[in-house]
Amino acid sequence: MWKEENNTLKKTFEFKDFKEAFGFMTKVAIVAEKMNHHPNWSNVYNKVSFELNTHDAGDKVTEKDHQLAKEIDKLA
Numbered sequence: 017m018w019k020e021e022n023n024t025l026k027k028t029f030e031f032k033d034f035k036e037a038f039g040f041m042t043k044v045a046i047v048a049e050k051m052n053h054h055p056n057w058s059n060v061y062n063k064v065s066f067e068l069n070t071h072d073a074g075d076k077v078t079e080k081d082h083q084l085a086k087e088i089d090k091l092a
């Protein structure tokens with residue numbers, strides 16, 4: 017579940033290993049670039065964590081973040 021906290025939408029995904037996690041990140045990167053909306057994210061081995069917000073809106077959660085979250089869920 018995405019959780020809205022401190023003006024960010026947060027979620028962590030867990031995969032079998034680094035290869036699976038990085039494959040997922042590659043797919044997310046392509047979608048983010050298409051949407052011109054890019055995640056704040058981090059990766060530790062098999063985990064990928066997101067903190068989504070919109071810099072252009074003063075680091076607030078906007079509809080673009082909700083849309084990106086939906087697309088990310090489809091790729092996991």
Ligand SMILES: C[C@H](O)[C@H](O)[C@H]1CNC2=NC(N)=NC(=O)C2=N1
Nearest residue numbers: 052053054055069070071072073
């Ligand atoms: C110039 C370009 O359109 C902007 O910097 C875009 C790119 N990707 C972005 N991504 C996010 N998360 N927030 C933004 O405000 C944003 N702005």
